[in-house]
Amino acid sequence: MSKKRRTNLPKRHSQRVAAWIYGVINSILESLQREMDLLDRGNLTWRSDTGRCDVIRAIQEYVESSQWPNYFDFLADNPQFLPSFESHDESLGKLNAKARELYAWLLRWEQLSVTVEALLDTYEGERASDPQATSLTYMRADLPKEVAANLINNVQALPSHFVISKFWAKAAKNLLQFRNLPEFRPLHIAKEELKGNSLSLKGTLEGHRLALSRKFDVPAAPILDYLAKR
Amino acid sequence: MSSTLHITASQILIFDTGPLWELVLYSVVYELGFSRLKTELRHLQSFGHFEKLTSFIASFRRKTTSGHVVAEISGWIRRTEKKGQGNIWGIVYKEFESMGMDEDILKLLEMPRELVAHFGVVDASVLRLGLRFAQLRPRILTVDSELAAECNRAGLDAVHLWQVIS
Numbered sequence: 001m002s003k004k005r006r007t008n009l010p011k012r013h014s015q016r017v018a019a020w021i022y023g024v025i026n027s028i029l030e031s032l033q034r035e036m037d038l039l040d041r042g043n044l045t046w047r048s049d050t051g052r053c054d055v056i057r058a059i060q061e062y063v064e065s066s067q068w069p070n071y072f073d074f075l076a077d078n079p080q081f082l083p084s085f086e087s088h089d090e091s092l093g094k095l096n097a098k099a100r101e102l103y104a105w106l107l108r109w110e111q112l113s114v115t116v117e118a119l120l121d122t123y124e125g126e127r128a129s130d131p132q133a134t135s136l137t138y139m140r141a142d143l144p145k146e147v148a149a150n151l152i153n154n155v156q157a158l159p160s161h162f163v164i165s166k167f168w169a170k171a172a173k174n175l176l177q178f179r180n181l182p183e184f185r186p187l188h189i190a191k192e193e194l195k196g197n198s199l200s201l202k203g204t205l206e207g208h209r210l211a212l213s214r215k216f217d218v219p220a221a222p223i224l225d226y227l228a229k230r
Numbered sequence: 231m232s233s234t235l236h237i238t239a240s241q242i243l244i245f246d247t248g249p250l251w252e253l254v255l256y257s258v259v260y261e262l263g264f265s266r267l268k269t270e271l272r273h274l275q276s277f278g279h280f281e282k283l284t285s286f287i288a289s290f291r292r293k294t295t296s297g298h299v300v301a302e303i304s305g306w307i308r309r310t311e312k313k314g315q316g317n318i319w320g321i322v323y324k325e326f327e328s329m330g331m332d333e334d335i336l337k338l339l340e341m342p343r344e345l346v347a348h349f350g351v352v353d354a355s356v357l358r359l360g361l362r363f364a365q366l367r368p369r370i371l372t373v374d375s376e377l378a379a380e381c382n383r384a385g386l387d388a389v390h391l392w393q394v395i396s
Contacts, residue, residue: 034263054320055262064313132289161287162328
Protein backbone atom coordinates (compact mmCIF):
# COMPACT_ATOMS: atom_id res chain seq x y z
CA MET A 1 0.00 0.00 0.00
CA SER A 2 2.67 2.43 1.09
CA LYS A 3 4.76 1.40 -1.91
CA LYS A 4 1.86 2.10 -4.25
CA ARG A 5 1.30 5.56 -2.70
CA ARG A 6 4.97 6.37 -3.25
CA THR A 7 4.73 5.64 -7.00
CA ASN A 8 1.67 7.90 -7.22
CA LEU A 9 3.50 10.84 -5.71
CA PRO A 10 4.38 13.66 -8.12
CA LYS A 11 7.65 13.10 -9.86
CA ARG A 12 10.57 14.89 -8.37
CA HIS A 13 10.65 18.52 -9.52
CA SER A 14 13.69 19.29 -11.54
CA GLN A 15 15.30 22.69 -11.12
CA ARG A 16 17.27 22.02 -14.25
CA VAL A 17 14.10 21.54 -16.28
CA ALA A 18 12.59 24.63 -14.65
CA ALA A 19 15.65 26.59 -15.84
CA TRP A 20 15.13 25.28 -19.39
CA ILE A 21 11.46 26.27 -19.36
CA TYR A 22 11.70 29.66 -17.63
CA GLY A 23 15.12 30.81 -18.77
CA VAL A 24 15.17 29.41 -22.30
CA ILE A 25 11.93 28.07 -23.80
CA ASN A 26 9.59 30.80 -22.55
CA SER A 27 11.94 33.58 -23.65
CA ILE A 28 12.25 32.07 -27.12
CA LEU A 29 8.49 31.52 -27.41
CA GLU A 30 7.70 35.09 -26.39
CA SER A 31 10.20 36.45 -28.92
CA LEU A 32 8.97 34.17 -31.71
CA GLN A 33 5.42 35.42 -31.17
CA ARG A 34 6.64 39.03 -31.38
CA GLU A 35 8.66 38.13 -34.47
CA MET A 36 5.63 36.60 -36.21
CA ASP A 37 3.45 39.63 -35.36
CA LEU A 38 6.06 41.90 -36.94
CA LEU A 39 6.44 39.68 -40.00
CA ASP A 40 2.65 39.57 -40.43
CA ARG A 41 2.70 43.36 -40.73
CA GLY A 42 5.71 43.20 -43.05
CA ASN A 43 7.67 45.23 -40.50
CA LEU A 44 11.12 43.68 -40.64
CA THR A 45 12.55 46.36 -38.30
CA TRP A 46 15.44 46.40 -40.80
CA ARG A 47 17.93 49.23 -40.46
CA SER A 48 20.23 50.42 -43.20
CA ASP A 49 22.99 51.48 -40.78
CA THR A 50 23.40 47.96 -39.37
CA GLY A 51 22.14 46.09 -42.42
CA ARG A 52 20.00 43.79 -40.32
CA CYS A 53 16.66 43.45 -38.59
CA ASP A 54 16.74 45.29 -35.30
CA VAL A 55 14.21 43.29 -33.32
CA ILE A 56 14.15 39.98 -35.21
CA ARG A 57 17.25 38.17 -34.04
CA ALA A 58 19.01 34.81 -33.90
CA ILE A 59 17.47 32.35 -31.43
CA GLN A 60 20.31 32.61 -28.90
CA GLU A 61 19.83 36.38 -28.75
CA TYR A 62 16.24 35.82 -27.61
CA VAL A 63 17.63 34.40 -24.37
CA GLU A 64 19.02 36.66 -21.61
CA SER A 65 22.81 36.39 -21.68
CA SER A 66 22.74 35.41 -17.98
CA GLN A 67 20.74 32.33 -19.07
CA TRP A 68 23.10 31.25 -21.84
CA PRO A 69 24.59 28.43 -19.70
CA ASN A 70 21.03 27.08 -19.38
CA TYR A 71 20.54 27.57 -23.12
CA PHE A 72 23.57 25.41 -23.89
CA ASP A 73 22.51 22.91 -21.22
CA PHE A 74 19.08 22.70 -22.86
CA LEU A 75 20.64 22.03 -26.27
CA ALA A 76 23.01 19.44 -24.80
CA ASP A 77 20.09 17.29 -23.62
CA ASN A 78 17.60 18.31 -26.30
CA PRO A 79 19.78 18.26 -29.42
CA GLN A 80 16.76 17.74 -31.68
CA PHE A 81 16.24 21.53 -31.46
CA LEU A 82 19.63 22.43 -32.85
CA PRO A 83 18.65 21.97 -36.55
CA SER A 84 15.47 24.06 -36.16
CA PHE A 85 17.35 26.83 -34.31
CA GLU A 86 19.98 26.82 -37.07
CA SER A 87 17.29 26.81 -39.73
CA HIS A 88 15.64 29.86 -38.15
CA ASP A 89 18.93 31.71 -38.01
CA GLU A 90 19.79 30.79 -41.60
CA SER A 91 16.39 32.10 -42.75
CA LEU A 92 17.00 35.30 -40.83
CA GLY A 93 20.47 35.62 -42.39
CA LYS A 94 18.90 35.18 -45.82
CA LEU A 95 16.25 37.81 -45.07
CA ASN A 96 18.89 40.30 -43.91
CA ALA A 97 20.93 39.61 -47.05
CA LYS A 98 17.91 40.07 -49.34
CA ALA A 99 17.02 43.32 -47.57
CA ARG A 100 20.59 44.61 -48.02
CA GLU A 101 20.58 43.67 -51.73
CA LEU A 102 17.19 45.30 -52.24
CA TYR A 103 18.22 48.46 -50.42
CA ALA A 104 21.32 48.75 -52.62
CA TRP A 105 19.25 48.15 -55.75
CA LEU A 106 16.62 50.72 -54.72
CA LEU A 107 19.30 53.36 -54.28
CA ARG A 108 20.73 52.53 -57.72
CA TRP A 109 17.31 52.44 -59.37
CA GLU A 110 16.79 55.80 -61.04
CA GLN A 111 13.01 55.56 -60.96
CA LEU A 112 13.04 55.74 -57.15
CA SER A 113 15.05 58.94 -56.94
CA VAL A 114 13.05 60.50 -59.78
CA THR A 115 9.74 59.62 -58.09
CA VAL A 116 10.90 60.81 -54.67
CA GLU A 117 12.14 64.04 -56.21
CA ALA A 118 8.78 64.65 -57.92
CA LEU A 119 6.81 63.83 -54.77
CA LEU A 120 9.05 66.11 -52.74
CA ASP A 121 8.48 68.97 -55.20
CA THR A 122 4.71 68.46 -54.95
CA TYR A 123 4.95 68.35 -51.14
CA GLU A 124 7.01 71.52 -51.01
CA GLY A 125 4.56 73.23 -53.35
CA GLU A 126 1.59 72.34 -51.17
CA ARG A 127 3.39 73.15 -47.93
CA ALA A 128 2.34 76.81 -47.99
CA SER A 129 -1.21 75.77 -47.10
CA ASP A 130 -0.02 73.80 -44.06
CA PRO A 131 2.15 75.89 -41.73
CA GLN A 132 3.05 72.85 -39.62
CA ALA A 133 4.51 70.93 -42.57
CA THR A 134 8.29 71.06 -42.31
CA SER A 135 10.41 71.88 -45.33
CA LEU A 136 12.38 68.81 -46.37
CA THR A 137 14.52 70.38 -49.07
CA TYR A 138 17.56 69.99 -46.80
CA MET A 139 16.91 66.23 -46.90
CA ARG A 140 16.67 66.03 -50.68
CA ALA A 141 19.82 63.92 -51.02
CA ASP A 142 19.01 61.56 -48.13
CA LEU A 143 15.28 61.15 -48.62
CA PRO A 144 15.58 58.22 -51.09
CA LYS A 145 17.52 56.30 -48.41
CA GLU A 146 14.78 56.88 -45.87
CA VAL A 147 12.13 55.94 -48.44
CA ALA A 148 13.98 52.74 -49.39
CA ALA A 149 14.16 51.62 -45.74
CA ASN A 150 10.46 52.42 -45.28
CA LEU A 151 9.59 50.35 -48.35
CA ILE A 152 11.57 47.39 -47.02
CA ASN A 153 9.80 47.70 -43.65
CA ASN A 154 6.36 48.23 -45.24
CA VAL A 155 5.82 51.47 -43.31
CA GLN A 156 2.22 52.50 -43.94
CA ALA A 157 2.15 55.61 -41.73
CA LEU A 158 4.51 57.55 -39.49
CA PRO A 159 3.72 59.27 -36.16
CA SER A 160 2.96 62.95 -36.74
CA HIS A 161 6.00 64.19 -34.76
CA PHE A 162 8.40 62.57 -37.24
CA VAL A 163 9.87 65.20 -39.56
CA ILE A 164 8.87 63.36 -42.75
CA SER A 165 5.45 62.33 -41.42
CA LYS A 166 3.39 64.70 -43.59
CA PHE A 167 5.47 63.90 -46.66
CA TRP A 168 4.99 60.18 -46.04
CA ALA A 169 1.24 60.61 -45.55
CA LYS A 170 1.01 62.13 -49.04
CA ALA A 171 3.61 59.96 -50.79
CA ALA A 172 3.23 56.51 -49.24
CA LYS A 173 0.36 55.40 -51.46
CA ASN A 174 2.47 55.93 -54.60
CA LEU A 175 5.74 54.70 -53.16
CA LEU A 176 4.43 51.53 -51.50
CA GLN A 177 3.32 50.30 -54.93
CA PHE A 178 7.00 49.65 -55.61
CA ARG A 179 6.71 46.72 -53.19
CA ASN A 180 4.88 44.90 -56.03
CA LEU A 181 7.95 45.05 -58.28
CA PRO A 182 9.61 41.70 -59.12
CA GLU A 183 12.77 42.93 -57.36
CA PHE A 184 10.88 42.74 -54.05
CA ARG A 185 9.95 39.11 -54.60
CA PRO A 186 13.12 37.57 -53.07
CA LEU A 187 12.51 39.65 -49.93
CA HIS A 188 8.87 38.53 -49.69
CA ILE A 189 9.93 34.89 -50.18
CA ALA A 190 12.64 35.15 -47.51
CA LYS A 191 10.16 36.74 -45.12
CA GLU A 192 7.61 33.95 -45.68
CA GLU A 193 10.31 31.32 -45.21
CA LEU A 194 11.32 32.82 -41.89
CA LYS A 195 7.69 33.07 -40.81
CA GLY A 196 7.14 29.41 -41.66
CA ASN A 197 10.24 28.40 -39.73
CA SER A 198 9.24 30.45 -36.71
CA LEU A 199 5.69 29.12 -36.68
CA SER A 200 6.89 25.54 -36.86
CA LEU A 201 9.56 26.09 -34.20
CA LYS A 202 7.03 27.77 -31.90
CA GLY A 203 4.68 24.79 -32.20
CA THR A 204 7.45 22.29 -31.53
CA LEU A 205 8.75 24.23 -28.53
CA GLU A 206 5.26 24.56 -27.03
CA GLY A 207 4.75 20.82 -27.43
CA HIS A 208 8.11 20.12 -25.82
CA ARG A 209 7.35 22.45 -22.91
CA LEU A 210 4.11 20.58 -22.30
CA ALA A 211 5.93 17.25 -22.39
CA LEU A 212 8.56 18.50 -19.93
CA SER A 213 5.87 19.95 -17.63
CA ARG A 214 4.05 16.63 -17.58
CA LYS A 215 7.13 14.50 -17.13
CA PHE A 216 8.82 16.59 -14.44
CA ASP A 217 5.77 18.28 -12.93
CA VAL A 218 7.21 21.74 -13.54
CA PRO A 219 4.60 24.40 -14.39
CA ALA A 220 4.86 26.21 -17.72
CA ALA A 221 5.33 29.54 -15.94
CA PRO A 222 6.76 30.21 -12.47
CA ILE A 223 4.30 30.23 -9.59
CA LEU A 224 5.41 32.15 -6.51
CA ASP A 225 4.19 29.49 -4.02
CA TYR A 226 5.81 26.80 -6.04
CA LEU A 227 9.12 28.60 -6.06
CA ALA A 228 8.93 29.43 -2.37
CA LYS A 229 8.70 25.73 -1.45
CA ARG A 230 11.81 24.82 -3.39
CA MET B 231 -6.09 69.63 -27.19
CA SER B 232 -7.25 72.81 -25.47
CA SER B 233 -6.85 76.14 -27.27
CA THR B 234 -4.46 77.33 -24.55
CA LEU B 235 -1.98 74.75 -25.81
CA HIS B 236 -1.78 76.26 -29.29
CA ILE B 237 1.65 77.67 -29.95
CA THR B 238 3.48 79.58 -32.62
CA ALA B 239 6.17 78.17 -34.84
CA SER B 240 8.85 80.29 -33.22
CA GLN B 241 8.74 78.26 -29.99
CA ILE B 242 10.99 75.46 -28.92
CA LEU B 243 9.86 72.39 -27.01
CA ILE B 244 12.03 71.20 -24.14
CA PHE B 245 11.53 67.60 -23.00
CA ASP B 246 11.74 66.47 -19.41
CA THR B 247 12.42 62.74 -18.95
CA GLY B 248 8.86 61.57 -18.20
CA PRO B 249 7.16 62.48 -21.50
CA LEU B 250 10.13 61.30 -23.55
CA TRP B 251 10.10 57.95 -21.72
CA GLU B 252 6.36 57.59 -22.33
CA LEU B 253 6.88 58.24 -26.03
CA VAL B 254 9.65 55.66 -26.22
CA LEU B 255 7.73 53.08 -24.17
CA TYR B 256 4.62 53.48 -26.31
CA SER B 257 6.58 52.61 -29.45
CA VAL B 258 8.40 49.75 -27.74
CA VAL B 259 5.08 48.26 -26.58
CA TYR B 260 2.85 48.90 -29.59
CA GLU B 261 5.26 49.04 -32.52
CA LEU B 262 7.69 46.35 -31.48
CA GLY B 263 5.33 44.24 -29.35
CA PHE B 264 7.15 44.24 -25.99
CA SER B 265 3.81 43.96 -24.21
CA ARG B 266 5.35 43.24 -20.81
CA LEU B 267 6.40 46.90 -20.60
CA LYS B 268 2.80 48.06 -21.00
CA THR B 269 2.41 48.31 -17.22
CA GLU B 270 5.21 50.90 -17.21
CA LEU B 271 3.10 53.32 -19.26
CA ARG B 272 1.53 55.75 -16.81
CA HIS B 273 -0.04 58.35 -19.10
CA LEU B 274 -0.33 57.13 -22.69
CA GLN B 275 -3.14 54.64 -22.28
CA SER B 276 -4.59 54.74 -25.78
CA PHE B 277 -3.73 55.49 -29.38
CA GLY B 278 -5.72 58.71 -28.97
CA HIS B 279 -3.34 59.84 -26.21
CA PHE B 280 -0.36 58.96 -28.40
CA GLU B 281 -1.81 60.90 -31.34
CA LYS B 282 -2.48 63.98 -29.21
CA LEU B 283 1.07 63.91 -27.89
CA THR B 284 2.69 63.45 -31.30
CA SER B 285 0.52 66.23 -32.82
CA PHE B 286 1.57 68.51 -29.98
CA ILE B 287 5.25 67.73 -30.53
CA ALA B 288 4.85 68.18 -34.30
CA SER B 289 3.63 71.74 -33.78
CA PHE B 290 7.13 72.80 -32.64
CA ARG B 291 9.82 73.40 -35.19
CA ARG B 292 12.56 72.84 -32.63
CA LYS B 293 12.77 70.19 -29.96
CA THR B 294 15.52 69.72 -27.47
CA THR B 295 16.41 68.13 -24.19
CA SER B 296 19.37 68.04 -21.85
CA GLY B 297 22.15 65.50 -21.66
CA HIS B 298 21.01 64.82 -18.10
CA VAL B 299 17.60 63.72 -19.39
CA VAL B 300 19.31 61.31 -21.80
CA ALA B 301 21.36 59.95 -18.89
CA GLU B 302 18.17 59.45 -16.86
CA ILE B 303 16.55 57.62 -19.80
CA SER B 304 19.66 55.43 -19.88
CA GLY B 305 19.20 54.61 -16.19
CA TRP B 306 15.57 53.69 -16.77
CA ILE B 307 16.48 51.45 -19.71
CA ARG B 308 18.99 49.63 -17.52
CA ARG B 309 16.17 48.69 -15.17
CA THR B 310 14.47 46.69 -17.96
CA GLU B 311 15.34 43.15 -19.10
CA LYS B 312 18.82 43.10 -20.51
CA LYS B 313 17.98 41.29 -23.74
CA GLY B 314 15.47 44.00 -24.73
CA GLN B 315 17.67 47.00 -23.88
CA GLY B 316 19.19 47.17 -27.38
CA ASN B 317 15.69 47.37 -28.87
CA ILE B 318 14.69 50.20 -26.52
CA TRP B 319 17.84 52.11 -27.43
CA GLY B 320 16.92 51.50 -31.08
CA ILE B 321 13.62 53.31 -30.47
CA VAL B 322 15.35 56.15 -28.57
CA TYR B 323 17.73 56.69 -31.50
CA LYS B 324 14.85 56.50 -33.99
CA GLU B 325 12.83 59.05 -32.00
CA PHE B 326 15.74 61.48 -31.78
CA GLU B 327 16.55 61.12 -35.50
CA SER B 328 12.98 61.14 -36.75
CA MET B 329 11.72 64.13 -34.80
CA GLY B 330 14.95 66.09 -35.26
CA MET B 331 15.65 66.25 -31.54
CA ASP B 332 18.53 68.44 -30.42
CA GLU B 333 20.46 67.85 -27.20
CA ASP B 334 22.06 70.50 -25.02
CA ILE B 335 24.77 70.00 -22.47
CA LEU B 336 24.70 71.92 -19.21
CA LYS B 337 27.65 71.85 -16.89
CA LEU B 338 26.99 71.21 -13.22
CA LEU B 339 28.71 74.43 -12.25
CA GLU B 340 26.34 76.38 -14.53
CA MET B 341 23.45 75.30 -12.33
CA PRO B 342 22.81 76.90 -8.92
CA ARG B 343 23.64 74.46 -6.14
CA GLU B 344 20.38 75.18 -4.28
CA LEU B 345 18.38 74.32 -7.39
CA VAL B 346 20.25 71.04 -7.91
CA ALA B 347 19.96 70.16 -4.22
CA HIS B 348 16.22 70.81 -4.22
CA PHE B 349 15.13 69.37 -7.58
CA GLY B 350 17.95 67.05 -8.55
CA VAL B 351 20.31 67.60 -11.43
CA VAL B 352 17.90 66.43 -14.16
CA ASP B 353 15.07 68.83 -13.32
CA ALA B 354 17.58 71.61 -12.70
CA SER B 355 19.04 71.06 -16.17
CA VAL B 356 15.59 71.26 -17.79
CA LEU B 357 14.86 74.50 -15.95
CA ARG B 358 18.23 76.01 -16.86
CA LEU B 359 17.72 74.96 -20.47
CA GLY B 360 14.42 76.82 -20.44
CA LEU B 361 16.18 79.95 -19.20
CA ARG B 362 18.92 79.53 -21.80
CA PHE B 363 16.29 79.60 -24.58
CA ALA B 364 14.09 82.23 -22.91
CA GLN B 365 14.15 84.52 -25.96
CA LEU B 366 12.59 81.73 -28.07
CA ARG B 367 9.63 81.46 -25.67
CA PRO B 368 10.28 77.79 -24.87
CA ARG B 369 7.67 75.40 -23.65
CA ILE B 370 8.69 72.69 -21.20
CA LEU B 371 6.92 69.34 -21.35
CA THR B 372 6.98 67.38 -18.11
CA VAL B 373 5.06 64.95 -15.89
CA ASP B 374 6.46 66.61 -12.79
CA SER B 375 4.01 69.13 -11.28
CA GLU B 376 6.64 70.52 -8.93
CA LEU B 377 9.02 71.23 -11.81
CA ALA B 378 6.19 72.76 -13.84
CA ALA B 379 5.35 75.09 -10.94
CA GLU B 380 9.01 76.10 -10.53
CA CYS B 381 9.27 76.80 -14.28
CA ASN B 382 6.18 78.99 -14.09
CA ARG B 383 7.68 80.86 -11.12
CA ALA B 384 10.78 81.48 -13.23
CA GLY B 385 8.60 82.93 -15.99
CA LEU B 386 8.80 79.86 -18.21
CA ASP B 387 5.89 78.15 -19.86
CA ALA B 388 5.60 74.55 -18.66
CA VAL B 389 2.91 72.08 -19.58
CA HIS B 390 2.09 68.79 -17.90
CA LEU B 391 1.69 65.76 -20.19
CA TRP B 392 -1.88 65.17 -19.01
CA GLN B 393 -2.85 68.65 -20.28
CA VAL B 394 -1.61 67.67 -23.71
CA ILE B 395 -3.37 64.30 -23.95
CA SER B 396 -6.62 65.08 -22.13
